[in-house]
Amino acid sequence: MTINMILEQIVFYAAAVTIVFAGIMVIGSRNPVRGALFLVLAFVASAILWILLEAEFLALALIFVYVGAVMTLFLFVVMMLDINLEPMKTRFVRYLPLGLLVMALVLVLVIFAVAPQHFGTAKYAVPQHASASYSNVKELGSVLYTTYMYPFELASVLLLVAIIAAISLALPSSRKRRLQRPGEQVQVKREDRLRMVKMQAEKKILPSRKWLKKR
């Protein structure tokens, strides 16, 4: 066992423990802001694991796209909404047994399926490390723009749809936004603003007697 393998194992287990801890804190924290920050921690630790798996481009994309954009959006929304957390706290303890039961069921089933005798190093040997000239970005790009061309373009259309949907959902109606409408402003006519009123002249009001006496 070389020093590199030991280092690799240390990094793997440190990242794995960090991910599990961050996951527990995400579902357990009362304050959604803290939950979002722990989710960022989980993403960063996952990026370390992905780099260990030689998927450098995706690891960096995870940091840029998730930590940089999606989690920022999450934090903005969480801080913008003034959430009353009191009624939500009481349910947590009530659902705890059910949650643990569901989690234990899923864990037992999946870990039974992916046990080391099925997916251990005997069945799937640890691949050789890529050479220093290997470029993950080049490899990924060369299949992304050839074999997966149509899915790639569909993904861009999907992102466009998401942009339009998110903006049109969150944008308040124009009446609420108190927009100026210059087109209507320059077309305004005198009749819209000024009302000519024809009315009969009243009889002349004389000054009262008291006022006259004073003089």
Add this chain to the structure above:
Amino acid sequence: MISLSSYLILGAVLFGLSIAGIVLNRRNIITLLMCVELMLLAVNTNFIAFAHYLNDIAGEVFVFFILTVAAAETAIGLAIIVLVYRNRNTIDVAALDSLKG
């Protein structure tokens, strides 16, 4: 040596945690969305582990598309949350019962 099953077990633990989170925090939509993100992260880790150990780049391409879809889902989900909060002044799932479904 880190075996493939270590990565798969880590993915399973993360997936189980996020399922437990969905069951536990079913009143708070924002935490629900964060649990879904955690679930997608577990699935992505599995994909990349398989791509590495089977020496097949297709798994990484899949992760690329999953990241795209997840970003779109989060953006629309958060827009819906903002809309719900603006209309009802709460994001409690139990308060969203006007459809009587």
